[in-house]
Amino acid sequence: MFFFVLVAIVVAVLLTSIRVIKEYERAVIFRLGRVIGAKGPGIFFLWPIIDSMTKVNLRLMTVEIQPQDVITKDNVTIKISAVVYFKVVDPVKSVIQVNNYFYAIEQLSQTTLRSICGQAELDKLLSEREKINTEIQEILDKHSDSWGVKVTLVELKQIDLPQDMQRAMARQAEAERDRRAKVISAEGEYQAAKKLREAAQIISEYPQALQLRYLQTLNEISAKNNTTTILPIPLDLIRGFSQKE
Template sequence: MFIPQIVLLVLVVAFLVSALRVLNEYERGVIFRLGRCIGAKGPGLIILIPLIDKMVKVSLRILTLDVPNQDVITKDNVSVKVNAVVYFRVVDPVKSILEIEDYMFGTSQLAQTTLRSVCGGVELDELLAQRDKVNTQIQSILDEHTDPWGIKVATVEVKYIDLPQEMQRAMAKQAEAERERRAKVIGAEGEYQAAGRLAEAASIIGEHPEALQLRYLQTMREMAAESKSATVIPVPLDIMNTLLSNPGGKTKKDT
């Protein structure tokens, strides 16, 4: 008497187990009913018809894709190795399943070819100094090509640029020469400014001769402070001027 009820209960439980699905907040389920896509469902509890519906889960979280080292020849014929990282996410679960077989593999291959193409179209100095510009260009190209797949490329970052040893030595020499050039320019600029100041000082002393006497006394003080064992006897500048104007020690009376 109770056997049909037990069988019915077992069938109901089996149906619920096979029909009920729970999707997380970051997941969507693309439903195929007898081979035809009827759309995406989720998150939360969804019901599938056993043996008729088939579900493919798709994550909407940002995915990280590591692009391996790529051999690149830059625009100025320098061979380098470049790798990058790509951050992308699925914005249309239906397109990501229907338009491409494996969107992860497809995005990886597209990122490798785009990285080689963009880095090969710029010079080495631009690749090193303007990395943000290169990142933006790669991200724009990837986003344009993956849009039909329901993929949004958020960020592309070039991680590492491996230069040959010969190029590293050449760049080190160039940097050293640049530093020497700057040092010479700064030194010459300092000499130029010092010469201008000296000219101004000479002009002031020429107008005020007593300033030379004060400078003379300051110099004597500095000499005495540097050498304590020496004896410095200051000689008035008037006497020195008299001796310099009359080398033989003659006066007007003697002549």
């Protein structure tokens, strides 16, 4: 009877010592308090009492940085939010080098965001967001490398401007649109005047071209105003009167 009880206890202990880890997880194994490595995915065995484990998720994770108050280099107060994408690449380091790597990444992202954006002017933040994203990502990745964490991407999510700054930028954009419209109009007038000059040179060299243009104009007038009677006068006659004068 004692033998069967002993066998049952052994079987129960063995069953409770079997662990299964999913494909996207790793188990950091501690034996008598010392790290012996990471196991998984799949099934493995833990020695009762002397072994323990900590699961680590290897999937890509995101942390949303809540809006941070930032004073830019040109003394404009704005609110900036961002999203950070990262994943664990070394399960052992992520367990023994930092207490909570997710919280650590979140806090480091907040301070780095305020620091980098505070060193830039507002125009640079608005026009060079990709460059700012890359700069923040490189800093985060450098500091988190010792934690076994890889920061893959940082995206500035939203930049909130003060109301007076928004109105000023709207006026500036409107003035820029007016300037472009005037430049385009002036360019069109310049090109039209240039073409008219070329046409005048051609007509002065070939007087027959003026006669053809005169007949074309009469044709256009007669097509638009059917009730109007047009009596074409030869240009030579008009030219003769002008020469007598």
